[in-house]
Amino acid sequence: MKVGYVSGSISRNAGGLFFSVRSLSQTVNALAGFESRVFSLEDAHSAEDVVKWQPLRPNVHKVVGPGALGYSPSLQSDLVASECDVLHTQGIWQGCSHAVNHWHDKMNKPYLVAPRGMLDPWALANARWKKKVAGLLYENKHLQNAACLHALCRSEAESMRAYGLKNPICVIPNGIHLPEIGAGAEKEQSGLKTLVFIGRIHPKKGLVHALEAWSQLARDGWKFVIAGWDQGGHEQELKDLLTKAGVPWVDRRDDSTRTASEGGVEFYGSTYGDEKKALLRVADAFILPSYSEGLPMAVLEAWSYGLPVVMTEFCNIPEGFEAEAAIEIGTDKESILAGLEQLVSLPEAAVQEIGERGLQLVKDKFTWEQISKQMAEVYQWVAGETAQPEIIEL
Incomplete structure (x- = not known):
């Protein structure tokens, strides 16, 4: 079976989709009887990042007209000529949706849509x-004609129904490749304890209130590392906030030897591959104070390194709270401050236990090997090859 993955970007510009869609397509491609093909739009980093998709070779197409619209006639033509049995759209509100509509009208074959959090109320x-x-x-047609909608979590499925969609839904989360280290492995030491955020630096991530809370926290022995790519100048807004609050900060991109002082904040810049792994190894806790997520890869990665997580309910991983692998916070400053105070006051053994529970949760529910097999069953069903899987909700 040939499965085509259609995404607005195959580069770091896609944020978490750069990791989740890449891993899903690669692991499905490794299954017997399946072949993954990837179709996307060109951006500033696609030529550099395309090699990370190996052994897959994404077809990357130029955009015609305003880049934000993502309209690409060549993408439409390529999909029609691709001989794919099923398409799986990753994300919505862009020209890729229009291209899938065109393919469906021409080929009369089934497709799935994964909104990736883009139907949530905040989004x-x-x-x-x-x-x-x-x-x-074009988008309502794209959503309504999908053979199946792919929700990453229960709340996303509820958002689909709230939007008025009546399609079958499969709830299949993002996954993770377990690192070589495990809970209990000796960590590299960096002196200060490190609270880490990794992700896009955007207002929806809740970093404004997180830093306001950090400025009021008794931060002895800790530093806060923010690693990610800036969007729309939001990083400078965060730096201005810290300066006004009197919290010391450094930017490692100015001098890679500089690190934050006790109680300070360190802007790390974008981090990938071995550099990100090294950062997670030295971290002591992870935070995601987000207003809206599909299912964040960054939280799963943090758990895979045995880190305790501080997060909001809008990260859409309630299993983390149920497993006592995370400290729950709201999006307001006071709630975030309370959560951080809880974290820094815990004995070291208790912090490690929270992280170990997170690692076990990932092993039980969130590995790509498990998820790719579930997804493959859905592909076979929408293509008419097998009976309806139990995971499908009508």
Whole structure:
């Protein structure tokens, strides 16, 4: 079976999708009887990052007109000529949705849509009028004609129903490749204890209130590392906030030998591959104070390194709270401060136990090997090759 993955970007510009879609397509490709093909749009980093998809060779297409619209006639033509049996759209509100509509009209073959959190209430409220226009032009058709909707979590499935969609839904999360280290492995030491955020530096991630809380926390023995790529100048807003609050900060991109002082904040810049692994090895805890997520890869990665996680309910991994692998916070400053105070006051043994529970949770539910097999069953079903899997909700 040939499965085509259609995404607006195959580079770091895609944020978490750069890791999740890549891993899903690669692990499905490794299954007997399956072949993955990847179709995407060109951006500033696609030529550099395409090699990370090996052994897959994504077909990357130029955009015609405004880049934000993602319209690509060559993508449409390539999909029609691809001989794919099933397509799986990753993300919505872009020209890729229009291209899949075109493929479906021409080929009359089934496709799935994974909105990747883009139907959640916060996401719908952001640039609402643009999404209403896109919905009328092409997105509502794309969603309504899908043979199956792919939700990453229960709350995303509820958001799909709230949007008015009546399609079958499969709830299959993102996954993780377990690192070579495990809970109990000796960590590298960096002096200060390290709280880490890894991800896109964007207002929806909740870093403003997190840093306001950090400025009021008794931070003895700790530093806060923010590793990620800036979007829309938000990083400078965070730096200005820290300066005004009197919290010391450094930017490692100015001098890679500089590190934050006790109680300070360190802006690390984008981090990938071995550099990110090294950062997670020296970290002591992870935070994601987000307003909206699909299912964040960064949290799963933190757990895979045995780290305790501080996160909001909007990260959509309630299993983490149920397993006592995470400290729950709200998105407001006071709630985040309370969660951080809980973290820094815990004995070292208790902190390690929280992280170990997170690692076990990932092993039990969130490995790509498990997830790719579930996804393959759905592909076979929508293609008419097998009976409906139990995971499908009508």
